[in-house]
Amino acid sequence: ATEETLVLVKPDGVARGLTGAILARIEAKGYSLVDIGLVEPDRDTLEQHYAEHEGKPFYEPLLEFMMSGPSVAIRLAGNRVIEGFRSLAGTTDPTTAAPGTIRGDYGRDWGLKVQQNLVHGSDSAESAARELDIWFP
Numbered sequence: 001a002t003e004e005t006l007v008l009v010k011p012d013g014v015a016r017g018l019t020g021a022i023l024a025r026i027e028a029k030g031y032s033l034v035d036i037g038l039v040e041p042d043r044d045t046l047e048q049h050y051a052e053h054e055g056k057p058f059y060e061p062l063l064e065f066m067m068s069g070p071s072v073a074i075r076l077a078g079n080r081v082i083e084g085f086r087s088l089a090g091t092t093d094p095t096t097a098a099p100g101t102i103r104g105d106y107g108r109d110w111g112l113k114v115q116q117n118l119v120h121g122s123d124s125a126e127s128a129a130r131e132l133d134i135w136f137p
């Protein structure tokens with residue numbers, strides 16, 4: 001059945017001018033943009049979004065990174081779009097993400113304290129519902 005997911009083009013993707021290239025891949029795959037906007041999330045929003053990572057060593061660097069510049073938030077729809085977008089994005093570590101994926105083609109490890117991996121995609125139907133409420137209230 002048709003479902004929705006939250007996609008973020010993170011600050012590194014926006015700053016590097018990759019928003020268009022990333023959107024082109026999403027559209028070429030056939031998914032539908034339901035809503036899209038440039039956002040500068042505050043700390044409270046990010047604490048909600050990343051609640052499951054609180055306490056991990058990369059948590060503070062992650063929040064700092066996500067507040068370092070604007071992101072593009074996308075409400076994306078399609079059949080099996082949750083797993084489909086995650087496949088398009090590639091694995092978390094951009095150094096070893098498969099070529100042909102967004103992270104594999106455009107990302108690498110910059111030696112910083114957090115993986116700057118260009119995009120976020122919800123990892124389950126539950127996460128998608130929760131995250132869409134945060135970013136598209």
Ligand code: CMP
Nearest residue numbers: 058062092113114115116117119120121
């Ligand atoms: P995202 O899909 O947004 O979910 C959590 C984010 O934390 C992830 O992308 C990365 O940006 C970052 N992250 C996850 N694991 C690590 C790690 N081991 N070291 C540094 N950053 C990480």
